[in-house]
Amino acid sequence: MKVKASVKFIITLTGCIGVLLYLGNAYLQRDDTDLPMQRHYFNYRQRPLNSQQNSLNSKMRPLNSQQGPLNSQQGPQNSQQGPQNSQQRPQNSQQGPLLTLFTTWTTTPERYDVYNNTLRNWPSLQPSINIIVFTNDVIPDKYKLLGWTIRPVKHQVNGHPVLKYMFLEAMEIQPMSKLYGFSNGDLLFTNSLIKTLHAVVNSPMLVNNTLMLVGQRMNTPDVSKEDAGSWKNITEASKRGTLMKNTLGIDYFITTPDYHWKYIPEVQVGQKLYDNWLVFDARRTGSDVIDVTRTLLAVHQDAPYPKHHGKMNHNRDLITENPRLLYNRGVVACSNLRTIKDGQNVRFKRPKLPRHCFG
Template sequence: MTLLTLFTTPKPFTDPHIARIQRNALRSWQALGTEVEILLIGDEVGMAEVARELGIRHISEVARNAYGTPLIPALFEQARRNSTSPLLAYINADIILTPSFVEGAQLVSQKMPRFLMVGQRWDLDVQEDLLFGLGWEAELRQRVQERGRRHPPRGSDYFIFPRDCFRNLPPLAVGRAGWDNWMIYYARRQGWPVVDASSFIFIVHQNHDYRHLPGGQPHYRLPETDENVRLGGGRRTIFNLIDATHVLTMDGLRRAPLSWLKFWREVEIFPLIYLRSRALGWLAFALFHPRKAYYEAYAWLATVTRPWRKRAPKNG
């Protein structure tokens, strides 16, 4: 039995650059060896052919929303049904993994029965097919050191968790903003440790544009992002890596350092996480971020009163 099942739903393989970087990513996953198995889920153009080409298992059926975007609960359930690994990992299909990914999963799973592992990535321009022979990781690290850039800690491109976690999820859309942040929130709300493995797990995101999305717009500007936020419980559930409870470093697994920023963030989210009150969570947010709260409240009020203003009779 493998330790870890990696699953993803790639973009269509129609754009030459997208096709190249997704193949690069999948080959890097295969280079991790027998500890992992890989599942491609969905029926996007070219996916079945690439799965056959690389010898990767392909599952075509997945539930989608009205826009045709695969849904997170359907992806997670397909991964559970079609694997026996004790650990599952959803990964974005343009991410190059290194052996530290498996090593980190092993270390944390030996110490915690339930958890969520997340982490930052490095961004790198890749325009060619990569080779994963002897010494490939050292070459990649050198290239990233010279030309790469650390991505801000706003979300995560991978999620490692025991197979029994994250059941009965809301119908969040994959590849749209909000769902990755919600995963961190949900784990904290369940009382599971959230492990920031940024200092241990080395992953690389291959840069690309947004031509594959409607209108070429970034995912965070699409209507599905607003729907993700709504389904997840609103903007207060947008958690980031600062909300991790633990960190995994080369020195081992330990509690996240308690800086002033971390301390006050924990105070802010206490009503939402431990008291499970959205109302108190919003009040805490307003206390810590009065300017942002004012503009959010103003925008909400404008949305609520818009239908009434349209119906109101004009004077004269």
């Protein structure tokens, strides 16, 4: 009886191993067909560690030495490493801003009030956040006095700015920033942005990870100058808004300095698919994509766009993936981490992703 039981156990175990090997091979084959740019990125990431580190040293900056809300056991000089990661970002004694945040726009009469609200709102985030606008329009000097850095758009296709070059230039303008981000010019923020980012840069579980932060916007009608005048008023105005679905477009992207912007195609903002493709690309290249919607209020000022907005499909020449694939996998709902409120603090949760994120 013991011999028969042993034989039965061995047969069952062998069958289970065979099934697992088959499923693993099928999963790898499916991923290979979906990653046409994988080889280029992975060749870069597989270079010798010293060579790769040297190429990133000018962009990778220290984490904030201040204690964050989740790091009650962390000393003022954090020497902890993230789980299963022995590589640390190089340390530097100088302190830079928490975030360098930039936007871009072409002014039209329909958007005057929107952009003026933004020009008044973003300076309230200083000194934690450095602010830049890339535009070929004339910005009044009074806004420069509020702390705005004004730069011309140097790289554009058919009038649409190329995102990667603005990220790279922002890194040159403020090389000490801990994070870099792009936002559409019609978003208003409160101190919830600062609190969320402090939690991110001070989290031991994220200390060495390459990150992309995204989130849903709050579509809010009739945002007045008074509404945009303070964080309290913005929060109150958002209560009449509607949260955009987490399977639709994305209006802001915040990344760590080591993000591979240099290798991103020349996708243009204000065009279709670039936002979904960026999230899709971040996921397939191993970055942590964090949904910060639950702790970061981003108020979208609903206002009409110009009637003649131009063609919206220029990015299709650069993006080879099927749009349906990007609309399924390149959305906020597919973020592998999310921030949530825990009293006055911010903590992280790993959600169960919907099936469309893999299909």
